[in-house]
Amino acid sequence: xxxxxxxxxxxxxxxDTYEACRFLGWNAEYIWHNKSxxxxxxxxxxxxxxxxxxxxxxxxxxxxxxxxxxxREFIYSEKGMVAGICNGFQILCESGLLEGALxxxxxxxxxxxxxxxYFEGEEIxxxxxxxxxxxxxxxxxxxxxxxxxxxxxxxxxxxxxxxGLYDKKRKILALMPHPxxxxxxxTGNTDGIKIFNFIQKELNL
Amino acid sequence: xxxxxxxxxxxxxYSQIVKRLKREPNELETYLFSAMWSEHCGYKHxxxxxxxxxxxxxxxxxxxxxxxxIGSHIIFFKAESHNxxxxxxxxxxxxxxxxxxxxxxxxxxxRPIALMDSLKFGNLDNGRNKYLLEGVVSGISFYGNCIGVPxxxxxxxxxxxxxSNPLVNVLAIGIANKQKIVKSIxxxxxxxxxxxxxxxxxxxxxxxxxxKEMEDKQxxxxxxxxxxxxxxxxxxxxxxEILNLEGIIAAQDCGAAGILSSTSEMGYKGKCAIExxxxxxHLREKxxxxxxxxxxxxxxxxxxxxxxxxxxxxxxxxxKYCIQIxxxxxxxxxxxxxxxxxxxxxxxxxxxVLNNCVAYELxxxxxxxxxxxxxxxxxxxxxxxKDILELLKSPDISNKKYIFxxxxxxxxxxxxxxxxxxxxxxxxxxxxxxxxxxxMDSDFRKVYLNPFEGAKCIVYESFRNMTxxxxxxxxxxxxxxxxxxxxxxxxxxxxxxxxxxxRACKELNxxxxxxxxxxxxxxxxxxxxxxPVIGMMGRVNKNILKNSVSDxxxxxxxxxxxxxxxxxxxxxxxxxxxxxxxxxxDVIDSAIEKKISNAILxxxxxxxxxxxxDVSKGGIFISLFEILYNSDIGFKGSLTNGIKSQKLLxxxxxxxYIISSKTDIENELKGYNIPFKMLGKSKKDTLEFDGFSFKxxxxxxxxxxxxxxxxxx
Numbered sequence: 027x028x029x030x031x032x033x034x035x036x037x038x039x040x041x042d043t044y045e046a047c048r049f050l051g052w053n054a055e056y057i058w059h060n061k062s063x064x065x066x067x068x069x070x071x072x073x074x075x076x077x078x079x080x081x082x083x084x085x086x087x088x089x090x091x092x093x094x095x096x097x098r099e100f101i102y103s104e105k106g107m108v109a110g111i112c113n114g115f116q117i118l119c120e121s122g123l124l125e126g127a128l129x130x131x132x133x134x135x136x137x138x139x140x141x142x143x144y145f146e147g148e149e150i151x152x153x154x155x156x157x158x159x160x161x162x163x164x165x166x167x168x169x170x171x172x173x174x175x176x177x178x179x180x181x182x183x184x185x186x187x188x189x190g191l192y193d194k195k196r197k198i199l200a201l202m203p204h205p206x207x208x209x210x211x212x213t214g215n216t217d218g219i220k221i222f223n224f225i226q227k228e229l230n231l
Numbered sequence: 232x233x234x235x236x237x238x239x240x241x242x243x244x245y246s247q248i249v250k251r252l253k254r255e256p257n258e259l260e261t262y263l264f265s266a267m268w269s270e271h272c273g274y275k276h277x278x279x280x281x282x283x284x285x286x287x288x289x290x291x292x293x294x295x296x297x298x299x300x301i302g303s304h305i306i307f308f309k310a311e312s313h314n315x316x317x318x319x320x321x322x323x324x325x326x327x328x329x330x331x332x333x334x335x336x337x338x339x340x341x342r343p344i345a346l347m348d349s350l351k352f353g354n355l356d357n358g359r360n361k362y363l364l365e366g367v368v369s370g371i372s373f374y375g376n377c378i379g380v381p382x383x384x385x386x387x388x389x390x391x392x393x394x395s396n397p398l399v400n401v402l403a404i405g406i407a408n409k410q411k412i413v414k415s416i417x418x419x420x421x422x423x424x425x426x427x428x429x430x431x432x433x434x435x436x437x438x439x440x441x442x443k444e445m446e447d448k449q450x451x452x453x454x455x456x457x458x459x460x461x462x463x464x465x466x467x468x469x470x471x472e473i474l475n476l477e478g479i480i481a482a483q484d485c486g487a488a489g490i491l492s493s494t495s496e497m498g499y500k501g502k503c504a505i506e507x508x509x510x511x512x513h514l515r516e517k518x519x520x521x522x523x524x525x526x527x528x529x530x531x532x533x534x535x536x537x538x539x540x541x542x543x544x545x546x547x548x549x550x551k552y553c554i555q556i557x558x559x560x561x562x563x564x565x566x567x568x569x570x571x572x573x574x575x576x577x578x579x580x581x582x583x584v585l586n587n588c589v590a591y592e593l594x595x596x597x598x599x600x601x602x603x604x605x606x607x608x609x610x611x612x613x614x615x616x617k618d619i620l621e622l623l624k625s626p627d628i629s630n631k632k633y634i635f636x637x638x639x640x641x642x643x644x645x646x647x648x649x650x651x652x653x654x655x656x657x658x659x660x661x662x663x664x665x666x667x668x669x670x671m672d673s674d675f676r677k678v679y680l681n682p683f684e685g686a687k688c689i690v691y692e693s694f695r696n697m698t699x700x701x702x703x704x705x706x707x708x709x710x711x712x713x714x715x716x717x718x719x720x721x722x723x724x725x726x727x728x729x730x731x732x733x734r735a736c737k738e739l740n741x742x743x744x745x746x747x748x749x750x751x752x753x754x755x756x757x758x759x760x761x762x763p764v765i766g767m768m769g770r771v772n773k774n775i776l777k778n779s780v781s782d783x784x785x786x787x788x789x790x791x792x793x794x795x796x797x798x799x800x801x802x803x804x805x806x807x808x809x810x811x812x813x814x815x816x817d818v819i820d821s822a823i824e825k826k827i828s829n830a831i832l833x834x835x836x837x838x839x840x841x842x843x844x845d846v847s848k849g850g851i852f853i854s855l856f857e858i859l860y861n862s863d864i865g866f867k868g869s870l871t872n873g874i875k876s877q878k879l880l881x882x883x884x885x886x887x888y889i890i891s892s893k894t895d896i897e898n899e900l901k902g903y904n905i906p907f908k909m910l911g912k913s914k915k916d917t918l919e920f921d922g923f924s925f926k927x928x929x930x931x932x933x934x935x936x937x938x939x940x941x942x943x944x
Contacts, residue, residue, distance in 0.1 A: 038379025042644045076377040079461025082432045155639040
C-alpha cells in the first residue's frame with residue numbers, strides 16, 4: 027500500500043494519518059498542497075484539520091489549491107482511492123466530488139468525544155472532533171447504498187445518522203470520525219485499524 | 232501629568248531611570264521604559280522572591296520556558312495567565328492567551344503537544360459570569376483546536392471574588408530534541424529577522440495594562456490583542472523548520488512589549504549590541520509611530536537572530552507558508568540598544584538599564600485577617616441526603632464534559648488519559664517510548680487562610696494526583712495570581728505562598744521549571760483570593776493505572792481518618808453550604824505523604840489495585856464518587872462510622888487516597904506501615920453508606936448534567 031497524505035496550510039491531522047499508515051506497514055508520504063501533478067498512489071488521504079483556518083466555511087478555500095486539480099485527475103483515471111477524514115470530508119463536499127454538504131453541528135459547538143458507530147455489521151468506537159460535521163444529504167439523489175458508517179447516537183444532527191459515505195464509483199470515501207486516532211493500543215482504542223483495512227480491501231490489495 | 236506617570240512609571244522609578252542613564256530619556260525612550268519596567272515585563276514586585284525557587288534538574292530555567300529531560304528529549308512546559316484581557320474580551324483574551332504561551336514553548340524549538348487550563352469565574356447565578364465562561368471556553372476551543380494542539384485537561388472553579396476578575400491560566404507543553412534547542416541568547420554579527428503577522432496598533436500597552444487594577448473597560452478593550460490561529464499554525468510549522476536549520480543563533484517570541492522586549496532581552500543575555508531599523512518592520516497600519524511599533528503586541532510574530540548566510544533559507548521557508556518576513560536589524564559589538572528610522576538614530580540606551588528594572592521589597596508582615604479568620608468556628612447541621620445532591624450539582628464539583636468536549640483533546644495521537652477520567656491527564660512520548668502526566672491545581676481558600684501551608688497543600692495535591700495514576704513528579708510550573716502587591720494583605724500572601732511552594736518542591740526534590748506572576752487582579756469592589764496555580768509534570772513509574780472497578784471489589788481509604796476535631800478549614804462544603812471561610816487548615820506531613828505515595832506506586836506496579844483517587848475537594852465522598860462514576864458501579868459500606876456529619880464526609884484534610892482492589896489486600900497494606908481502613912465494597916446499581924441509599928443511575932445523571940443545566944438556566 028502506498029499512501030499520499032495531502033497537507034494544506036492549516037491541516038493538523040496529517041502527521042497522525044502518516045504515523046497510522048506507517049504503523050500499519052503502509053508506505054506513506056506527504057503531498058504539499060501546491061503540487062499540481064501526482065505520483066502513483068493507492069490511496070490519497072485528505073486529512074483532518076483546519077485548512078486555511080476554515081475561513082468562510084470549512085473546506086471552502088482548500089478546494090482552490092492546485093493539488094485538488096491533480097486529485098480530480100487521479101479520481102477520473104481510477105488509479106486508486108481518495109479518502110477524506112473530517113476536514114477532508116468537508117473539502118470533498120465543497121469541491122463537489124461528494125454529494126451533500128457539511129454544516130454546523132446542531133448545538134453549534136465543537137464536539138470532541140468517543141462515538142459509537144455502525145460499520146460493516148458491527149459496532150465500533152471512534153473519536154470525533156469537529157464543529158461543522160452535520161451532514162446534509164442531497165435532495166434529489168438516493169444515497170442509501172453509499173453509506174458505510176452511521177452514528178449509533180447521532181452527536182451532531184447529521185441526516186440519517188450518516189458518519190461516512192462513498193461516491194457512486196466507490197473511488198472516494200469520506201468520514202467525519204478520526205480512524206487515525208484509534209490505531210495505537212496505548213490510546214486505548216484500535217478500532218480505527220478497521221477503517222484502514224477496509225480501504226485496503228476496497229482496493230483489492 | 233507627565234508622560235512617564237501617564238504611562239505608569241512612578242516618580243521613584245523615573246528618577247532611577249534618569250540616574251542610570253545619566254540623562255533624561257527622550258519621548259520614545261520613556262515609552263520603552265514604561266513597558267520594560269512594567270510589572271508584566273520587569274517582575275519588579277516579585278523577582279526578589281521567585282528567584283529562590285529550586286531549579287535543580289530543570290533544563291533552560293532562564294529561558295522563555297524551562298523543561299525536564301526525558302531521554303534524548305526535553306519536555307518544556309509553562310503556565311501563563313491572561314486574566315486582564317479575558318475580563319474585558321473573554322473570547323479574544325483566552326484565545327490570545329494560548330497563542331502567547333504556545334510561543335514561549337515554540338521559541339526553544341519545541342513542538343507544542345498539549346495544553347491545559349485553569350479557569351476561575353464568579354458564581355454562575357450571575358449572567359455576566361456565564362458570558363465570561365462561555366466566551367473563554369469558546370476562545371480556547373477556537374484557538375487550540377485550530378492549531379491542532381490538544382487541550383487535555385484542567386480545572387474550573389467558582390467564587391464571587393472572580394466575578395470582575397476571572398482568571399484564565401493556560402499551561403502549554405512541548406517536546407524538543409535535546410540537540411536542537413535554540414536559546415534566546417544572541418551573538419555578535421547576526422541579522423535580526425521578524426517573521427509573522429504584520430505589526431499593528433493592537434495590544435499596544437498590553438504589558439502596562441496588565442500591570443494595574445482594572446478600571447476603564449472601553450479604553451482597555453483597545454489593549455486586547457486579536458487572535459489568528461490559522462496564522463499561528465503556519466508560524467508554528469515555519470518556525471520549527473527554521474529552528475531546525477544550522478546557523479540560527481537565537482529565537483524569541485513577541486509577547487508582552489512585542490519587538491522591544493524580545494530583541495532587547497536577546498541582546499542583553501548575549502552581551503551584544505542591537506541595531507533595529509524600524510522603517511523595515513512590515514506594518515498593518517500606515518503612519519505608525521516608532522513607539523507604537525516597538526510596543527505593539529500584535530500576535531503571531533517571532534524574532535530570529537541568524538547568521539547572514541542562512542537568510543535565504545529562512546526566507547524560503549517563510550514563503551512556503553505564505554508568511555511575511557523582514558530583516559529588521561543586526562547584532563554588533565557593544566552593549567547598547569539602538570533604534571533607527573531611515574538611517575537616523577532615534578534612541579540609544581544601555582541594554583543593562585533597559586532590562587534591569589528596579590526590584591521592590593514587599594511588606595510581608597502578617598495581616599490582621601489571618602488570626603481573625605483562624606479563630607472563626609463553624610456550627611454545622613447534620614448531614615442529609617440533600618447535602619449530597621447539592622454538592623454533586625455544584626459547578627465546582629459536577630462533571631465538566633460540557634467544557635472539555637468543546638476542546639479537541641485527542642489530536643496528535645498522544646493522549647492516553649483523557650480529561651476527567653483520572654486524577655491526571657497523560658500523554659505518550661512516542662519518541663522515548665514512555666508516558667508523562669500533567670495536572671493543574673489550585674486551592675485559593677486554603678491559601679487565603681494560611682498562605683504558606685495552603686500553597687504547600689496545592690503542590691502536594693498535584694503530587695497525590697500523580698501518585699494515584701502511577702506517576703512520579705518531575706517538576707512544576709506556576710501561575711501566581713494575586714491582587715495589588717503594594718497592599719499588605721496581598722504582599723504577605725504572595726511572599727508566604729512563594730515560600731510554601733519552595734518548601735514543598737524542596738521536600739519532593741523537584742524544580743520549578745518556569746512560571747508567571749499576575750498581580751493587580753482586583754477592581755474597586757473586589758480583589759481575588761491569593762490564587763497560586765500549580766502545573767505539575769510527572770513521568771510514569773512502571774505502568775499507568777486506568778481506573779476501572781468491577782462488582783464486589785474491596786475499597787479502602789489510605790491515610791489518616793478525619794475526625795470531628797480535625798482541622799478542615801477551607802473545605803469546599805463549608806463555602807457551599809454556609810458561605811463560611813475560616814478555621815485552621817490541615818497541614819502537610821511530608822514523611823507520611825511520601826510513604827503512602829510509595830505504597831501506592833508499589834500496589835500499581837504489582838497490579839494489585841484497579842483504581843486510585845486522591846481525596847481533595849469534596850472529601851472522601853467525592854473522591855469515591857469519581858471512581859464509581861468512571862466505572863459505572865455503586866458501593867456499599869461505611870464512610871462516616873454511622874455519624875451524620877458533613878465534616879466527616881466532605882471535609883478536606885491532607886494525605887489521603889481511595890483505592891480499590893479485586894482482592895482483600897489488608898496484609899499488603901499492613902506491610903507498608905501506613906494508616907488505612909477498609910470502607911466497603913463495590914456493588915452494582917446502588918450507593919449505600921451510613922444510613923443513606925441512592926440509585927447510582929440517578930446520582931450519575933445529576934452529576935453528568937448539572938453543569939450544563941446551571942449554565943442554561
